[in-house]
Amino acid sequence: MASKWIPTACGMCYVGCGVRVLVEDGVVVKIEGDPNNPQNQGVMCAKGKSGIMNLYNPHRIKVPLKRTNPKKGMYEDPGWQEISWDEALDTIAAKLDAIRDEPQKLYVQAWEITGDCFYWSIAFGSAFGTPHLMGNASATCGKVIHPVEFFSGGGFHQQPDLHYCKYAILVGTQFGLGARGAFNHITMDMADARARGMKVVSVDPVASHAGSKANEWIPIRPGTDTAFALSMLHVLLNELGLYDVNFLKHKTNAPYLTGPDGRYRREPGSNKPLIYDAADKQIKPYDDPTLRDPAITGGGEGGRPTFELLKEHVAKYPPEKTEEITTIPAATLRRIAREFGEAANIGGTITIDGVTLPFRPVCVDWAKGPQGHAHGFHQSWPLKLLNIVMGAVNVPGGILSTAAAGKRPHRWWPEGGTDGMLEEGGHILPLPHPKAFPGRTPTKPFRIDLAELFPLAPHFHTLLPITAQQKERFGLSYGVEMLFHMPTNSLIGSFGDIKLVESFYQSIPFIAGFGVEINETNLFDDIVLPFPSYLERADFVSGTNLLMPHCGKDDWLWQIRQPVVEPAPGLRQPQEVLMELADRVGILGDFYRLLNHTFRLKDAYALQPGQRYSINEVIDRMTRCWFGDEHDLAWFNEHGVIRIPKDVDEAYIGPFLDARLPIYLEHFLQRGDELQGVVSQMGLDWDLSDYKPLSEWMPCPSYDAIKKGQYDLIAVHYKLPYVYGSFGNDNPWINEICERTPMAYNVLVNEDVAKAKGISDGEEVWLESPATKVRVTAKLTQCIHPQVVGVAGHFGHWSPGMPIAQGKGINFNQLLPTDLEHIDKISTALDHCVEVRLYK
Amino acid sequence: MEKEQLAINVKFMGDLRALLQRRTLTVTLPQGSTVGDLFASLSGNYGEPFASRVFTHSGALQHYILVFLNGQNIKDVGGLAAGLGAGEVEIVMLPMFEGG
Numbered sequence: 058m059a060s061k062w063i064p065t066a067c068g069m070c071y072v073g074c075g076v077r078v079l080v081e082d083g084v085v086v087k088i089e090g091d092p093n094n095p096q097n098q099g100v101m102c103a104k105g106k107s108g109i110m111n112l113y114n115p116h117r118i119k120v121p122l123k124r125t126n127p128k129k130g131m132y133e134d135p136g137w138q139e140i141s142w143d144e145a146l147d148t149i150a151a152k153l154d155a156i157r158d159e160p161q162k163l164y165v166q167a168w169e170i171t172g173d174c175f176y177w178s179i180a181f182g183s184a185f186g187t188p189h190l191m192g193n194a195s196a197t198c199g200k201v202i203h204p205v206e207f208f209s210g211g212g213f214h215q216q217p218d219l220h221y222c223k224y225a226i227l228v229g230t231q232f233g234l235g236a237r238g239a240f241n242h243i244t245m246d247m248a249d250a251r252a253r254g255m256k257v258v259s260v261d262p263v264a265s266h267a268g269s270k271a272n273e274w275i276p277i278r279p280g281t282d283t284a285f286a287l288s289m290l291h292v293l294l295n296e297l298g299l300y301d302v303n304f305l306k307h308k309t310n311a312p313y314l315t316g317p318d319g320r321y322r323r324e325p326g327s328n329k330p331l332i333y334d335a336a337d338k339q340i341k342p343y344d345d346p347t348l349r350d351p352a353i354t355g356g357g358e359g360g361r362p363t364f365e366l367l368k369e370h371v372a373k374y375p376p377e378k379t380e381e382i383t384t385i386p387a388a389t390l391r392r393i394a395r396e397f398g399e400a401a402n403i404g405g406t407i408t409i410d411g412v413t414l415p416f417r418p419v420c421v422d423w424a425k426g427p428q429g430h431a432h433g434f435h436q437s438w439p440l441k442l443l444n445i446v447m448g449a450v451n452v453p454g455g456i457l458s459t460a461a462a463g464k465r466p467h468r469w470w471p472e473g474g475t476d477g478m479l480e481e482g483g484h485i486l487p488l489p490h491p492k493a494f495p496g497r498t499p500t501k502p503f504r505i506d507l508a509e510l511f512p513l514a515p516h517f518h519t520l521l522p523i524t525a526q527q528k529e530r531f532g533l534s535y536g537v538e539m540l541f542h543m544p545t546n547s548l549i550g551s552f553g554d555i556k557l558v559e560s561f562y563q564s565i566p567f568i569a570g571f572g573v574e575i576n577e578t579n580l581f582d583d584i585v586l587p588f589p590s591y592l593e594r595a596d597f598v599s600g601t602n603l604l605m606p607h608c609g610k611d612d613w614l615w616q617i618r619q620p621v622v623e624p625a626p627g628l629r630q631p632q633e634v635l636m637e638l639a640d641r642v643g644i645l646g647d648f649y650r651l652l653n654h655t656f657r658l659k660d661a662y663a664l665q666p667g668q669r670y671s672i673n674e675v676i677d678r679m680t681r682c683w684f685g686d687e688h689d690l691a692w693f694n695e696h697g698v699i700r701i702p703k704d705v706d707e708a709y710i711g712p713f714l715d716a717r718l719p720i721y722l723e724h725f726l727q728r729g730d731e732l733q734g735v736v737s738q739m740g741l742d743w744d745l746s747d748y749k750p751l752s753e754w755m756p757c758p759s760y761d762a763i764k765k766g767q768y769d770l771i772a773v774h775y776k777l778p779y780v781y782g783s784f785g786n787d788n789p790w791i792n793e794i795c796e797r798t799p800m801a802y803n804v805l806v807n808e809d810v811a812k813a814k815g816i817s818d819g820e821e822v823w824l825e826s827p828a829t830k831v832r833v834t835a836k837l838t839q840c841i842h843p844q845v846v847g848v849a850g851h852f853g854h855w856s857p858g859m860p861i862a863q864g865k866g867i868n869f870n871q872l873l874p875t876d877l878e879h880i881d882k883i884s885t886a887l888d889h890c891v892e893v894r895l896y897k
Numbered sequence: 898m899e900k901e902q903l904a905i906n907v908k909f910m911g912d913l914r915a916l917l918q919r920r921t922l923t924v925t926l927p928q929g930s931t932v933g934d935l936f937a938s939l940s941g942n943y944g945e946p947f948a949s950r951v952f953t954h955s956g957a958l959q960h961y962i963l964v965f966l967n968g969q970n971i972k973d974v975g976g977l978a979a980g981l982g983a984g985e986v987e988i989v990m991l992p993m994f995e996g997g
Contacts, residue, residue: 161915170996481960488993492993
């Protein structure tokens with residue numbers, strides 16, 4: 058019997074853990090974590106262990122399919138007919154050719170982040186010439202965290218420094234306990250941190266995996282994170298006087314002087330923001346070499362420092378006032394603020410590898426939860442501010458920016474720019490990062506996702522189902538003619554109100570895309586292309602270690618994915634399919650130009666116009682270009698991963714960053730004024746009160762609906778560690794876990810509330826939102842805020858192509874009203890807290 | 898004496914291909930012109946819809962605008978001050994990468 062262990066990368070979620078796969082006579086019989094891979098250090102989760110069942114899923118599609126039923130709908134049988142690759146690609150190429158001179162009519166859903174395809178399909182769409190490229194999956198997640206992190210930390214995401222942190226507050230996230238990048242690595246770091254005494258406080262409407270393991274769970278009313286954060290800031294700044302003065306003076310815009318209009322006072326001529334230097338009582342530009350003691354309080358005729366404005370502003374949010382909003386008792390908030398402030402060790406230092414650094418062992422971490430609101434930007438931003446005022450950003454113990462800087466195999470580093478502020482984010486690939494500072498100039502939209510009306514946002518797709526219904530209202534003269542998508546199930550995961558989404562998909566004349574199995578998105582396809590299992594794929598990028606690796610001094614890594622078994626007959630590598638399509642529509646040279654740029658392929662390693670390559674030849678060029686000829690594809694196929702040690706300044710970039718961080722978003726004023734001019738010209742009555750430099754708490758529509766008594770509960774979504782998108786939902790092992798755990802297929806309801814309604818544990822009831830009503834099974838628990846209904850995972854499948862998943866659990870997004878009132882005017886996040894009724 | 902003229906082949910990719918409704922363009926500029934001069938000429942031709950997307954408020958290129966001069970990224974050859982010669986200029990407007 059031929060038996061072999063083969064190293065590769067897991068693909069059961071976006072993390073991409075290093076695994077070793079035992080193959081016997083060409084059959085995968087076992088998957089283990091690779092102990093040499095820093096991404097997961099040998100550990101695996103339930104999703105990864107069950108990957109073998111995805112590979113041998115009998116419901117996978119292995120040949121191209123075409124639709125024979127022209128009628129499209131959620132419950133329409135497409136009438137699939139098997140076709141050849143030639144026919145499939147000919148059909149798709151002909152449709153692309155038809156819109157070649159109007160490339161904006163192509164919409165590409167590019168989200169396939171387990172491997173290369175995210176970057177390849179973005180390059181494909183750009184080479185074709187469409188601006189409509191959707192580079193994410195969720196209607197909320199990532200909308201705020203990435204733009205905020207790039208201008209206030211330097212990298213793509215954030216992580217508590219679990220190696221040194223002593224007090225971590227998790228707001229609307231299950232970091233290290235139920236979710237997030239580098240999950241299996243940070244889960245072990247989290248366990249170690251808790252064992253050495255780090256306190257974890259979970260502020261969340263639901264006590265799921267994070268809340269149940271935290272030292273303290275503080276239930277909060279959904280959509281009130283701003284009020285919580287501003288109140289914490291008030292106690293720290295005004296009641297306790299606990300903040301890092303030195304950091305604020307020298308590393309933030311706290312001393313920048315402002316006039317009565319809230320704008321910076323600027324030096325005539327240079328236009329540089331001004332600072333009052335208390336050392337010589339002179340007003341100087343922020344970068345004056347004689348500046349010694351920037352004043353962050355006080356202020357005279359020269360203007361008021363932004364820190365003074367912040368202190369005054371947060372005083373409007375005393376805990377007694379915010380208790381009415383958040384339901385967090387004032388005494389609890391004061392205690393948490395004091396514990397947090399005292400644990401911050403302001404002024405303390407630590408020496409690591411001979412380098413002395415500030416030591417601030419506290420942080421507030423947040424992710425999906427606070428972003429998903431009608432005012433999602435301002436629900437999230439003041440949470441980051443809590444770290445900034447404590448000086449706990451990119452220093453040991455504090456909040457760290459992921460993958461922000463590195464020296465090997467290339468150098469990348471965040472940089473300062475406009476007004477001396479952090480402007481250029483750091484990323485190993487030379488692609489434009491999501492950037493909310495200083496923003497773009499708003500203008501009349503050409504794009505059908507209205508990107509031009511969201512000058513501080515990088516994501517826009519949540520607008521599409523809305524604008525498809527109202528093109529004329531926004532002055533748009535065209536719609537989507539063709540959708541090309543990766544295998545992600547966007548129909549149920551990327552938008553809200555399912556009836557509106559169905560209508561949007563029905564409005565698109567031609568849809569083609571990849572599918573692993575026939576999911577709900579594929580039900581609307583005209584052509585389906587089979588997508589290989591991750592155990593059959595080859596990828597240079599094999600997860601999110603380049604975006605969200607573990608932080609701190611542990612080694613970084615680069616790994617590739619290699620097929621451990623021969624792909625099933627009829628399957629092709631998706632990158633080769635994209636090259637074939639690009640060749641057929643005459644954009645192969647442009648596609649190569651963008652791939653060469655994206656993957657830093659230069660000189661002899663660059664892809665050459667007119668040449669065709671296999672994916673193995675491409676990856677071989679990439680590995681040799683990045684790591685030297687000795688590290689070719691054969692080397693990676695044997696070893697799987699290359700470990701890359703980090704220096705102290707790469708792990709803790711804060712003290713080495715030549716830029717200031719914001720505490721005051723002055724540029725919001727100018728962008729808001731410009732946008733007001735454009736929307737007024739367009740006759741749009743938009744409320745732009747989110748364009749303010751200091752966050753205010755503004756209620757979500759659900760908050761007002763509850764107050765009015767129209768509904769009595771708010772539904773929220775939360776994550777499960779054994780579910781990622783639809784990836785494993787038709788996997789029998791994952792299904793077994795979901796059936797044996799009480800929260801997966803049921804909805805959580807507070808026990809006392811349910812009993813008052815006469816609802817019993819396990820009873821079937823109606824869950825009704827303004828968008829739809831669905832039948833659910835209630836799970837009664839004390840681990841949820843009394844005003845909240847908790848919906849987990851990404852279930853509610855109806856596609857016959859997913860027979861194991863079909864009819865189990867519910868799809869949360871379908872409950873969400875989808876209109877401009879529910880879209881954050883800064884970030885385009887769709888409000889994910891929705892008013893509901895629960896009844897028999 | 899009038900300066901000798903230079904014909905520059907410009908190729909658009911990304912958003913600009915759709916926005917300008919063209920894939921290529923030939924621009925005639927005086928010998929000695931720079932990439933910055935080319936952008937000034939394009940801004941003149943295509944007006945606010947082009948300029949508002951391409952330039953920052955301070956007049957620099959937006960971070961999502963990528964320019965290749967005969968295959969070389971202009972960041973490596975002098976940026977907007979890079980001199981134009983015979984050959985091709987590729988101007989790409991890339992999407993910001995996302996996540997979530």
